[in-house]
Structures are given as structure tokens and as C-alpha cells.
Amino acid sequence: MMRLRTSTLPGWALVGAVAGTLVLAGAGVLVARAADPIRIGLGMALTGGLSANGKPALMAIRIWKDDVNKKGGLLGRPVELISYDDQTNPATVPGIYTKLLDVDKVDFVVSGYGTNLIAPLMPIAMERKLTIMGILGLANNEKYKYPNYFQIQPSGPDPEANWATGFFEIAARQNPKPQTIALIGADAEYPRHAIAGARELVKKFGFTAVYDKSYPPSTVDYTPIARAIKAVNPDIVFVASYPPDSVGMVRAAAEVGLQPKIFGGGMVGLQFTTVMTSLGPMLNGIVNYDFWAPEATMMFPGIKEFFAEYQKRAKEGGVDPLGYYLPPYAYSAVQILGLAIEGSKSLDQQKVADYIRSNEFSTIVGKVRFGANGEWAKSRVLQVQYQGIKGTDVEQFRVPGKKVVLYPEEFKSGNVIYPYSAAQK
């Protein structure tokens, strides 16, 4: 496949090249395959709303491919990766995956990043009985219950509720026990799920919801929201948000003096390096979900090597320089697929799926076993608290103690500072 790298080409040359590529793409099918590689295909958000995560995810998957090929490939065959940009647009997914399957003749597919981009892949996978690894989708399989779908996001068997369980458990454990809670989330797919799960947990843990509202993602100013929440004076504030609104909420809370006893929960974006370095000390005390932190309890085999390689490549690629959030999971998703191909000694979709379903895998994000609906058998959504952050230097986030793991118990690396205001000093 020809790739155009330079952006300096005049537009017409590009158009000509597109036409040429169309012809080549057609001819490419007929070209005999050298060395007969195993092909893995995927669409990934390289442009559009989710590209800030999609690009690092693809980089991680490429690292896996290089790692595997260095060790001689899978079943003695090299691995080849074919990826297309889904533009963060679900409408492109059916086209991309049929192209992958029918024109590129890939042996396996992996999902794109995010619930919205996984969803349109499900019926295609089911019609063709594919084994499919999902990269960070929330509750994609609840309606389909497709047995050969597996999700690398560690949400666990009940994704909506498991998401925030840790946050609520930590809150309930404090003495005196907080009573009131405010729920706020964006009008978008993930936050709606997270808030729905949180509502269940509010009941389960016996809190009283005193505020439960949502806002459009294009909101500019979050101070009115923070102030409205402050007016009802809740003990807990649970926020389910995407990066720009996470930043908005954190800043607004600081500005209007919103000081609940526990603050955070489901904010996407605080995990990103650019966001962490710009918010700096404003993060202190926030308890938020996460997937990985450079704490001693999280040092699984192979992860250091992975980050060394990733961070090297990230410099050139212009993506998240640390890559602690999504990349190791994207890597693990294909790692599991590779292990299952080796383990089952087969390229048969069903055999590989059966193998994944019945085995535990040791990956760079730890031991993974799948359960109901292809989710992790046991939830491992972390709750971390930002502690002792000074200034906005990026290096401080590489060492332990800044993002302390509070939950779950077996990965705990420190204690919660309670209430929120105490951690801000």
C-alpha cells in the first residue's frame, strides 16, 4: 500500500495520487503475498474527537507488532498490521472493516478506540463469527451478548456500576460517613453510562443525591455549574466528564471554592500528560478513576520496557509523552490475541475465542481473565488520588507517590487524604 508522507505536495498531486492509489488498491489484492504474514486489521481514530487517544493506541499496537516480529512472529509467521483512520466517526466503521476483511483479507480484527467506534463493529463481527478484541468500550456487549467479544478495559462484569464502585467504597469508609452527593456529567455516551452506574451506587451505599444534572459538551464556562453545586453543599461530588469539561470543572471548582469532602470519580482527561502538567497543583486531592499509575503495585512484567519504547516513539509522534492511560491496554489487547493464537496454535476464529475465554493471560497490565459478556472477570478500575503535586513539571509524574492508588485493595499504594481540602495544602 502506498503511503503519502509529505504534506508539502500540491493538492492536485494528492488528488492524482488518490486516483492512483485506487487503482493500486485494486491491483494489490492480486499480488502474491510474500512470507505469508498473519494480518491484523483495525480502524483507529487518528483524526476527530478521540484522536488524542487513538494515535497513542495505534502506536502501542505497532510496538507490539515489532516486539512479536523480533521474536519470530506468531506460529512462525510474521505479523502485519493494517490500520485505517475511522475519523472518530462510527459511520466509517462498516466500510473500513469490510475493506479489511474482504479486500485486505486480514486474519483478525481488533476494534477501534472507544465505545462509539466499537458498537458498529459488533454486528459485522457477529455476522462473520469473528473473534474481536475491544479497546476501551463501556458495556458494548450488554445488548448483543456475543460470546467471542472481549474487552480489554478493566471495567468488570457490570461495567456501569463497577466503574465507580471504588470511589463510592472509599467515600463510605470515611468517618464520619459523608451523607449527600452531587452527580454531574456531560451529555455524551460515556458520562451518561457512568452517571447511571453512580445512581445505582448512591442507593446501594445509602447516600442522598442532592444534585443530579448534565451539561452539553460544548459548554465554555463551568463556574455556574460549580456554583450551583456549591449552593447545595454536598459532601461528595461525582463528575463524569470528557477532557475539556474535566479541565473546566476542576478549574471552576477551584475558583468558586467548591470544597466537598471527596471530589472526582469519573473524569476522563486528568490521566493525560498535557492536562496533568497544566492543571498541576489544582489536581491535589482529587480522587479519580484510572487504569495505571507509576506505583510499585502496578509494575507488571514487561511494562517498563513498553514505556521505554513508547516514550521514545511518542516524542516523534507528537502524542501523549508518558502514555500511562490507554497505550498499555491497547498493547495488552493485541498481546492477548497473540498469546491466544500461539496457545491455540490456530488461526481459526472460534478456536482462538475459546482459548481466550478459558485461559488467564499474563500481560503488561497484569493478569487478565475474561468473564461474562467478554468483560474482565473481576473489575480493576483503579481509584487514584493526586497528592503532593508541585508546579507543572512533567518529570514529577514519572515517580511514585503523585498518583496514589487507593482502590482496589490488592493494588493499594497509599492512603486517602480526607477531606479533599486537606490534600490541597
Added chain:
Amino acid sequence: MKTRGALAVGVAVIGLGLALAGLGVNPYVYFAGYVVLQYVVIATAWNVLGGYAGYVNFGTPAFFALGAYTSIFLIEALRAPLPVLILSGGLVAALLGLGIGYLTLRLKGVFFSIATFALSVVLQTLIINWEYVGGAKGYTLIRPPVPFFRSWGVLLFTLMVALAVVTVLVARTIERSWIGRGLAALRDDEDAAECMGVPTLRLKLFATTLSGFFLGVAGAPFPYYVTYVEPSSAFDLNYAVNALAMPMIGGTTTWLGPVIGAVLLGTAQQVATVTISSELNLLIVGVVLVLFVVLAPEGLTGLVRKLRRR
């Protein structure tokens, strides 16, 4: 080309589509073809209002999404079959079209465009907060086993071929009728047209309603195509841009313009998605748009006409 001849060509295209569907070529062709044909419908429908009557609708996503969400509502409420969905999606969008038609009483030019844009935002907010059709979480459609055809891809492709042919035939018929001539007159000068006996309001209402109808029709099968619909992708700005850009590239004054524009730009985008597959994709759209409007202001059909005249 006489009307009967056009009809024959239309039937032939549908037949060709059916043959292609039966042929069992690479399934990717059906999926990519569906998207391109969907744009043929969208561009042609948009052009009935934008090209013929000169009212630039920025709210294309609203109509498209309304078609899609009408389908979702009817699937959820009644398990309604596909033909019903397409007709209903079209009719509901046509009602919205009628509504914006009355806007033209007071709003002309860019004001009209901005009002349609605002309408799109308001409608999107409504859908986001309407849990029954999935709200912000989105709606997952589990497709039933495919009737009559080999796969859903083939069925939807064939359907879109038929819808595209019907839309283009209707647009062509209108263009060459007294309605089309009246629309052209009011596009050139609304006051003069009214004073020359053209019932401008009625024609505008007709154009907005019909344009809305076919935009809704284009959106109605969308849930079956993606199987997962959420507001931000159903109301994607790309629909507004493509609906505008495709007729511009092809030429806005004839039915052929939007068809050529949709096929060219739609295919280029499909090809770019699976070849270049990066930001350059968007860059191409941008550069092509700029070059076209600067170098070939009347679109490809206009360019050909000009060359022929020489």
C-alpha cells in the same frame, strides 16, 4: 434526454445495481457504494433547495438525523419494516422542511442559513435528552436476519441505488418543469419572480419540503447501516459540508451537478479513508474545495459547458 428516456436510464441503473448485488463482488464495494449513493441522495436533495431555489441550508444534519431517529423511534415502538421507515423518515423530515419553508418568509440569504444551523443545534439537544431513542448514550440496533438478500450490506446497497435513482429522477423532473423554471426565477430575483406571476412562497415551501423529504429518506436506513446511532455522529457537521460542497463541485444548476459531485467527492473520501487514512484526508477535502470554487466556480458541469462553447 426525454423524460421517458430518463426513466428508462433510471430503471437500467437500478437493474445494474441489482445485477451488481447479485454478482457477489467484493462486499466492500457494497458498503463503500452505500455511502457514496447516500451522498448522491443528500447532495441532490440539498440542491433542490440550495441549487434550484438558492436557499443555502446549513441544517442538513438535522434532516438526515431526523430521518435516522424517526427510524429508531419506529423500530423501538413498532418494529416497523424498512419501507415504512424510509417513508416515515422522509415525511417527518418533510414536515421540518415545511417549517423552514415558512422561515423563508422573513429570512433570506445567510440569515436563512444561520437559522437552519441553529435549528440543527436545537434538534440535537432534543435528541440528546430523549432517552427513548438512546439519548446521548446512543442507540444500538440489533438487525434481524436479512430478508431476501445475501447480507444486509447487499440489501442496503440495492436500496440506496433505488433511492438515489428515484431522488435524481424527481430532481430532474422538477428542474425541467414549470416548477424548476419558477425556482430558477426566484433564485435569480425573488421580487421580480413574484411580480412576474411566480407563486414564490408556494414554490419555496415545495422546495423545502421536498428537499427535507429526501434528506430524511437518506437518513432513514442509516441505523441499519451503522447499527449504532448517537447524536454527535448523526448530526455530524460533515453532512452539512458535503451537502454543500458536492453540488458546488459538480455544478448547482442542473441535476447532473450534485450527482457528479457526490460520486467524485464521495468516492475520493471513501478511497482516502482506506488509503491515506490520516489528517491528509481532511486536507484533501479542504484543498479540493478551495481549488474548485476558485478555478471552476460553476462546477464541473459549468466547466464542461464553457469548454464546449469555445
Added chain:
Amino acid sequence: MADPLLEIDSITKRFGGFLALDRVSLRIRAGERLGLIGPNGSGKTTLINCVSGALPTDAGRILFEGRDVTRLPAHRRTRLGIVRSFQIPKPFASMTVLENLGIPLEYAGLARAHGAGAMEILTMIGLDAKAHLRPSGLTQIEMRKLELARAMAARPKLLISDEAMAGLSSAEVDDILAILFRLNEQGITIIMIEHIMRAVMRFSKRVVVLDAGNRIAEGTPAEIVRNPAVEKAYLGE
């Protein structure tokens, strides 16, 4: 005056607080040539807009051939036979000259069986050589002629000519006048709004003068020229 073609019965038009027409009445017989004059802002154009239907009236009635047309939209009035031309020509720019005539012919003119075809009109008005040009290729006088030709294609019973001669040379004015005379001979009633006094006085059988929304004088051209109120309106105190 028995059976007027057009009867304007004390119509009033306000723009916000500004009274543009104050209970203006006017009757026009079939076949008449009426001149409508008045200083700038006197309400001539507003009156025309009210008659043609471009503006709704606030009070009063307009009867055409005995039929109340006060609430009819402009295009319906055109179909009944009230046709106007525009002061600033408003051709259909994307159409050829011939196609420009096709619109009124199709939408209004053909409702009346008798009348000239588009090409005949162009021949009569002297634009036949330009039939297949776009309006952008016409000269100023040709644009004016096109404006008139297009109005004729609607096969009017009443033609309202709104300053068709402004800015034209003396020879060109005569050219247009000749066309209007010929139309009148064919039985078309004509209201002419014009600033060029020489043209109005030569053309009109009867002249009506508007000032500040009121009808201040009416009479033959000779009477109007001698009317002190008219002089005052034009020259001030």
C-alpha cells in the same frame, strides 16, 4: 367614470410612525394613460408596491375589474393582469433574454389566451437580436427594454412602468415612449411613474400628483403644469 379598471379606495400605509400613504384614492379607466408624479418620498413607489401587492396595505381597498384584490399576493394580481416593471432592472441573471420572458409567459401570460409570444415581443421591442444572450451582456437601455418586454410577456391589462427612463438619453427616452404608446394602442392601460417631466407630460392623458402621502392634484398635463399646489410641492415655499 363607469366601470373603472382599477379602483384604489382610500388606502393607507404606515412604516412605523411614518405615514407613507394617507387615504389615497384613484380610479383608472381601461385604456387610459395615467402619469403619476411627485417629489422624492411622496409615496409614488409605495403606492405602486401596494397596488402590485409587494406591500400589504394598512387600510382601504383595491379593486381590479370590480374584484377586491386587496389581500391577494402579488403573483395572483399579476395573473389577473396587474403587471409592473422595476425602476432598477431585476432580470433573471441565469437565464437568456428569451428565457426571461418565458417565466411571466408561463406563469401569468398564458392564463390569457390572446397575446404575443416571447419572440414577437422581443421583435416588437427591438431585442430579438439579443434573445439568446444573458442579461449581463446587455447595455443599460437594453436592460430597460428587457424589463418592459418581460412585463409584457405577462400579458398585462394594466402595466405599471416605474421610472423606466431614468438615466437614459433623450433619444432613448423617445425609444421607450414609442414602445409604451404602441402598447397602449393595443389596449393596455398604463400607469407611468416618471421624473422626466417631458416624458410624462407627453405621454399622459391625465396626471396625478402625490406629495407626502396625499393626492394633491389631478388633471390633464396642461392643468397640472399650471397648478400652484404642484409647483409648491416641487419647489418648496
Added chain:
Amino acid sequence: MISWDLVANAVVAGILLGGFYAAVSLGVSLTFGLLDVVNIAHPAFVILGAYAAYMMNSTLGLDPILTGVLFTPLFYAIGAGVYRIYYASFERRGEESLRGLVFFFGVLFIIEVALSLTYGVDYRLVEAVYIGKSIELGGIGIAFRLLVPCVVGLLMTLALYLFLSRTFYGRAVMGVSQDQVALRLMGADPVRIKTIAFGIGIAAASLSGALLITIAPVVPSTDRDYIGRVFAIAVLGGLGSIGGTLVASIILGVAESLMATLFGPSWSLAVSFGILLLALAVRPAGLFGR
């Protein structure tokens, strides 16, 4: 349980937001309102300005708003250049409206892509001493992060107002929209005047980009959130009316803020656009239209 304290705070927050909206919309009010150029790429230039502020902030630690001011001459030049292309390709041929729109859509895409190729697609933020701090005035909290952009926005409004009403070129710009002939009699070349005005519009866009990145994080595609808003404000304010733009900005800001505080933020954007639709239906010329 509506407390007046909350309402007062919401109104103040809305006014602050309005000041910023005014800054973003001024350029559109100028180019669209007075020059009849539908520059739909205006928000893309805003984002371009935001990235300029980001670049100087992250490499040299320069204050974003200071950067914004420093960069205005550059953006003025860019704007003037864009207008020359636009003029040569469309206006001179007398076929501006529809094709010009598509042209600017293309420009919007090109800017977006150029930004994401250069800076990637991560959210970009700036640091400044006033971010995250606020003051209390009689029970009303004011965040500096919003106060500073609001003040700058008001100053920009005032500056543009004075420019248009007090200077020769300003009056010429006003003249362009009304009477090109009179303008020629003044001895001014309309194209030159429009070039100047468009340059100023783009310069204002870039400066407001610096304000934007002070308030919220930015990615290359953030511009799309503002297309609707800026044109809504320009239309609501009455095209070409600088004072009207400010009033409309504040109305929108306060409406969004009140909605968010009192009834739930979910509907705030829809309410703004509802106001616009209503205003268009009742009074198409906007609040202060000519």
C-alpha cells in the same frame, strides 16, 4: 429554592462569558456585518490564535494574552492576504456569497489539518498567574480566568467602536457597507478598505483565541463549537453593530449561565439558539440592525 445569591452569581458569570463571546464575535460582526463576507473560517482563525498563544506559553512562558496582542500584526497580515485571494477569486467576479462560503469551509479544514499535523491532537492548555484564582465581591465570586478575557473583550469592543466611529479608515469601513460610490468620492479605494477591515477581523479572531485558551483547553477541532455561536451573536446583535454584538454576547452568556445554574445546564446551548431563532423570526435585522 431559587436563591438570589445564585442568580446574581449566574448573571455575573454570564456577563463575564459574554465579554469573551464578544471578543470572539467582533471579527464576524465586522467582516460579515459590514463587508458581507461570510467568513465561516473565523473560528478556525480563533483556534490558530489560541495555538500561537499556546506555543509562546509552553516554550517561552509568555503570558497568553500578551502573546495574543503581539501576534495581532501577523494575523492582520494573514487576514489581509486571505481577503485578497477571496476578492480576486469571488468578489471581483460578483459571485461571492455561496462560493465564498465553500471557499471558507475549505480554509477552515486546511487550518484544522495544519494545526493537527503540527501540534497533534492533544488538548492544549496554557499557564498564567491568574488561572485558578478568584475574588469575592459582596458574595459574588469572580474568576480571574474569566474576568481577564472579559476585560480584554470589552477593551477590544471599545477599540473597534472607536476605530469605526473616530478614524478615517473606520468611517470608510462603515461607508463600504452602505455606499460604495460615496466612498470613492471620499477618495478611498473600497478594496483597500475592505482588506484593512478583514485584516482587523482576523487579528481580533487571533487575540480572542488567546482568550479562549486561557478559559478552556483547545484542540484543532474546537472551532466547530464556535461556528454557530459567533454567527448567532453577530446576527442577534444586528449585523455590523458593534454595540449590538456586545449586548447579544452578554444576552447569550447570561442565558447560558442562568440556565446552567438554575434549571440544569443540559439545555443552555439550545436556549441560546432558541433565542436566536425567535429573534430571527420576530426581528430578522437583529437587536440593533440597520
